[in-house]
Amino acid sequence: MVEFLPLTAIEPAAVEHLLDAAFGPDRFGRTAYRLREGGTAIAALSFALVEGGALLGTIQCWPVAHRGADGTETPLVMVGPVAVRPDIQRGGHGRALMAHMLDAAEREADGALMMIGDPEYYGRFFGFTADATGAWDLPGPFEKRRLLARAVNGHALPVAAGMIGPR
Numbered sequence: 001m002v003e004f005l006p007l008t009a010i011e012p013a014a015v016e017h018l019l020d021a022a023f024g025p026d027r028f029g030r031t032a033y034r035l036r037e038g039g040t041a042i043a044a045l046s047f048a049l050v051e052g053g054a055l056l057g058t059i060q061c062w063p064v065a066h067r068g069a070d071g072t073e074t075p076l077v078m079v080g081p082v083a084v085r086p087d088i089q090r091g092g093h094g095r096a097l098m099a100h101m102l103d104a105a106e107r108e109a110d111g112a113l114m115m116i117g118d119p120e121y122y123g124r125f126f127g128f129t130a131d132a133t134g135a136w137d138l139p140g141p142f143e144k145r146r147l148l149a150r151a152v153n154g155h156a157l158p159v160a161a162g163m164i165g166p167r
């Protein structure tokens, strides 16, 4: 039986092993990791997909904020990493993980969603776009077209210039 569990129920070493397999061991240099620094994944929005005790995939969400030049701070939720075991990718597990997280986010998220990801995937299936993020900046290199966001749970997206960082 395939089931969702809170990510906190999974051995952290097993999660790290899956992330190494999906992203490669050099993943820590990515800009997304700077946004997670010092923080803790949001337990209510982070899940594992498990079948018979085997870890198929994971999704994490992290608390970040958009800080405008005028000092305005807007809480956001950063989605990712989303990872599916390489040998079973393209079997619908990534979509299932995202759908499960979005369902929880519609009740639990304390800010709109943002992520660094492929618009061809996250736009096509889940409504993420780069429409609001053109004036956003990140503490590291990124492709503008891959900086995506989406309103959720009544939280609108800030469109003003601002720096995204941990909160």
Ligand SMILES: CC(C)(COP(=O)(O)OP(=O)(O)OC[C@H]1O[C@@H](n2cnc3c(N)ncnc32)[C@H](O)[C@@H]1OP(=O)(O)O)[C@@H](O)C(=O)NCCC(=O)NCCS
Residues within 6 Å of the ligand: 022, 023, 080, 081, 082, 083, 084, 085, 088, 089, 090, 091, 092, 093, 094, 095, 096, 116, 117, 118, 120, 121
């Ligand atoms: C990206 C990822 C989470 C998707 O999960 P998945 O279970 O492999 O994909 P799904 O089965 O849910 O979705 C498959 C569909 O999405 C498409 N798709 C998958 N990854 C894509 C990508 N990066 N860009 C565009 N389309 C993509 C497939 O072509 C397929 O479309 P189709 O149904 O028309 O053939 C998974 O492939 C993965 O872990 N990749 C490596 C890590 C990564 O890049 N994570 C995302 C950044 S946070």
